[in-house]
Amino acid sequence: MSMIYLDNAATSYPKPEDTYVFMDRFFRSHGVNPGRSGYDLCMEAGQLVDDTRRQLTRFFNGTDPDRLVFTYNSTDALNLALFGMLSPGDHAITTTVEHNSVLRPLHHLSQYHGVEVDRVPFDGRGFVDPGDIAARFKPNTRVVAMNHGSNVIGTVQPVAEVGRLCRERGIRFVVDSSQTAGKIPIDVQAMHVDVLAFTGHKSLMGPTGIGGLYVQPHVDIRHTRAGGTGVRSAHPFHLDEYPWRLEYGTPNVLGIAGLHAGVSWLEQQGLAAIEAHEMRLLRRLVEGLRGIPNVTMYCQDDLADHIAVMVFNVDGFEAGNTGTILDVDHNIACRTGLHCAPLVHAQLGLDAIKGAVRFGIGPFNTDAHIEAAIGAVGEIAAARAAKAR
Ligand SMILES: Cc1ncc(COP(=O)(O)O)c(C=O)c1O
The missing domain is CATH 3.40.640.10 (Type I PLP-dependent aspartate aminotransferase-like (Major domain))
Structure with missing residues (x-):
């Protein structure tokens, strides 16, 4: 792919x-x-x-x-x-x-x-x-x-x-x-x-x-x-x-x-149509990640007053490692670290250097992209859990 x-x-x-x-x-x-x-x-x-x-x-x-x-x-x-x-x-x-x-x-x-x-x-x-x-x-x-x-x-x-x-x-x-x-x-x-x-x-x-x-x-x-x-x-x-x-x-x-x-x-295109598309994908992404044990998301409760950006971590795994596996094994580009917003991570109690993994959805993303991302994070979390046992 x-x-x-x-x-x-x-x-x-x-x-x-x-x-x-x-x-x-x-x-x-x-x-x-x-x-x-x-x-x-x-x-x-x-x-x-x-x-x-x-x-x-x-x-x-x-x-x-x-x-x-x-x-x-x-x-x-x-x-x-x-x-x-x-x-x-x-x-x-x-x-x-x-x-x-x-x-x-x-x-x-x-x-x-x-x-x-x-x-x-x-x-x-x-x-x-x-x-x-x-x-x-x-x-x-x-x-x-x-x-x-x-x-x-x-x-x-x-x-x-x-x-x-x-x-x-x-x-x-x-x-x-x-x-x-x-x-x-x-x-x-x-x-x-x-x-x-x-x-x-x-x-x-x-x-x-x-x-x-x-x-x-x-x-x-x-x-x-x-x-x-x-x-x-x-x-x-x-x-x-x-x-x-x-x-x-x-x-x-x-x-x-x-x-x-x-x-x-x-x-x-109309902003409303783009927003509806991106937010539908975000909802599916958050719902999918919520179903994976050992994944923590931050500030994603009801997604009201939200844009299609989210961060998460796989428990026990540094954000950078998750990002590397997403890239190398799954060909998924994301951003890890502090995202130039260090006080957000500090307030969330995240690692002051390693931060979190971010997915940012755009108008050209598709349902297939989101399903692939959910699947990839699921595999990473399962592998991490197996290693921890
Ligand atoms: C909230 C916010 N402010 C400012 C910037 C800076 O944008 P630019 O690098 O285009 O100056 C960014 C870019 O990541 C951002 O997300």
Whole structure:
């Protein structure tokens, strides 16, 4: 059997055929530097960049496409946002469900830039209580930075409620949508999100190297970099106007083309249909693994408010060993370890280095993939139990 790819939480693979075809065609026909000159090709390449700003602004229900800026990925986007919003003496609140793309910038800010950071734990089901966040609000709280969907336990956090509480207090709400953008609908207005960070290569079905921020019109982020913008070049400082304010140098126009095609594909399929497919597979996977003695899953009780990501361990077996056997003996690709979210594993009491095994389901997974994964884990668990006897 050819490889079964269950590592979609790391990056989606394969991409829709449309993404490959459009990128190839665009790169050959329009692979020039957009927005820098007046010849037709350059203008057309710039038009695609602007169309994609509009497309993603619509996709997230934003209002101003100029406030949709492109970055390399969500790590880059979150760094721009957090370093551009927090100053010495500020207080920031985050959670223990975060990826290092939020934890580490905030740690740097706390260690070197005089920002105080609070980390709110999740409950036994994997959810952060908005009340626990509000309980930590202080007069100098500037930012709440929070994960939308966990890349480890798959829980979808109550961001709309947290956003509402932040808005009431004038605290800026930054949301990391790396795992949810393209999986479930995101409405920055209804969810009171001030700054949304997204990555293009996961469920938005684009290539690696492209991501971005949507910054609400009432919010400003300081520029923490400076460079070429292609316009008003005589100005000695980096431009204050969006989108240039947060874009530096030649954009990843090929990545933007791929992202454009990926999002168009999602719009054709409909997010609801994709979500229903992935969640049906997740339910079957969890049910199958639940039936195997010696397999422990984490935070997978009723799968409400969940994306199609889950972690487990075979009791008595290191996650890395399970992953190696899945790969070598069963040709199943997954991810093991801490998944760049060490505090989730710490709070679950998992090994601080070895962590857990993760399956991430994508739109191209099938029932056969899931049955093969259940069978493979069953064999590994049975072999481990026999050895222990
Ligand atoms: C929840 C979460 N946030 C942030 C990131 C970082 O994404 P990128 O590597 O594309 O910057 C990831 C990627 O694994 C993630 O799962």
